[in-house]
Amino acid sequence: MNDSVQPLALSTYSSDVAGEERAARDHRHDLWFKRTMFGAAMLVLILLASIAASTLWGGSLAFKTFGLDFLTSTEWDAVNNHFGALVPIYGTLVTSFLALLIAVPVSFGIAIFLTEVAPPWLRMPVASAVELLAGIPSIIYGMWGLFVFGPFMAEHLAPWINDYLGALPLVGPLFQGPPLGIGMLTAGIVLAIMITPFITSVMHEVFRSVPTTLKESAYALGGTTWEVVWDIVLPYTRSAVVGGVFLGLGRALGETMAVTFVLGNAQQFSASLLMPSSSIASIIANEFSEAYTDLHRSALIGLGFLLFVVTFFVLALARLMLMRLSRKEGL
Structure with missing residues (x-):
């Protein structure tokens, strides 16, 4: 044993x-x-x-040399070594805001169409076209904007905008200007076309994640498609939709080549959206190789730091908004 x-x-x-x-x-x-x-x-x-x-x-040399005047001055004179970042900052924010103003409703409409309205045989071609637009290089958008959309804008859209929208009492100065074809409005439209596929893809995926039982229950209670979207789909995916919108805004803020082609690259401050301007990314791309003084190079690098700060604050704001939405959803 x-x-x-x-x-x-x-x-x-x-x-x-x-x-x-x-x-x-x-x-x-x-x-x-x-x-x-x-x-x-x-x-x-x-x-x-x-x-x-x-x-x-x-950019420390430019910040030390000009101080706060670097942020508030509209003068950009490489010959006399006097640089101000207000015009590029203004152009960056205005074109990005215009792009977001155009792209968000269009992206929302495409995503809802693909999720709720489109017949099955049409969903795949439209979704593939959206993905194809997202894969086109930005320089292609810029060339298209300069050689195709810019002349069309100058010949057809800009005169109509100047004659009709420019006569409005409060917002009229925003739409008054010569029919140049290039400017902040053109750049905003091109940027909107660029970021629409990204926002659409995010919205489409999150709309598809909504449980089918929730939507079928709403339809069974007599809800229309719009009521289901507004009362069921959007509240369920609200935080993800906001995140997708700010993702597109971050892309628009840092875009370089497409904006460089169609913005006009003019160092002038103008309230008119039809006038040329410049952005932080475009002025860096245009002048960095030709910056022959330390102060000029420092000013361009300082612009890069300002773009970094602007993008950081925009994305931080998006994160705060998502956190607040999450708390509300938790309640």
């Missing part, structure tokens, strides 16, 4: 030792995995801080 108990005890002891070794090995692997993921997360923060610090250091 003792002979049979001893092998059993040895077998139990061996299995316990193997289990402890396996647990220790799993603990080491789990620790390595946590450290690797933590390192990846810290890498993002380090890169973000490094980019901000390097652009701030590169």
Whole structure:
């Protein structure tokens, strides 16, 4: 009997030792995995801080030379080394706002059409066309805007806008100007076409995530398609929709080549949307290779830092809005 108990005890002891070794090995692997993921997360923060610090250091000469005048001055004179960032900042914000104002309703309509209205045979071609638009390089949009849409704007749209919208009592000055074809309105429309596929894709995917039972219940109670969308789909996906909108805004703020082609690159401050202007990204792309003085290069790098700050605050605002929406949904 003792002979049979001893092998059993040895077998139990061996299995316990193997289990402890396996647990220790799993603990080491789990620790390595946590450290690797933590390192990846810290890498993002380090890169973000490094980019901000390097652009701030590169633009320090311009900030020290001009002070707050760098943010408030409209003069950009490379010959006399006097630089002000107000016009590029204004052009960046106005064109991005125009793009968002146009793209959000269009994206919402396309997403609702694909999710709730379109027949099955039409959904795939339209969805594929949206994805194709998202994959077109920005320089193609810029060339199309300069050679196709710009002349059409100058010949047909700009005169009509100037004659009819320019005569309105309050917003008239925004739409008064010569029919140049290039300017802030043209750049805003081209940007809207660029960011529409991104916002549409986000909205389409989140609208598809709404449980079918919720929508079928609303239809069963006699709700129309618009009532189902407004009362069921949008409240369910509100935070994700806001995130998609701000994702498109972030893309519009940093766009370079398309805006460079159609904005006009004029260092002048004008309330008219038909007049040329400049953006932070376009002025950096146009002048960085020709900046022959330290102050000029520092001013351009300082503009890059300002673009970083503007984008950071926009995305931070989006995050705060999403957090507030999440709290309301939790209530």
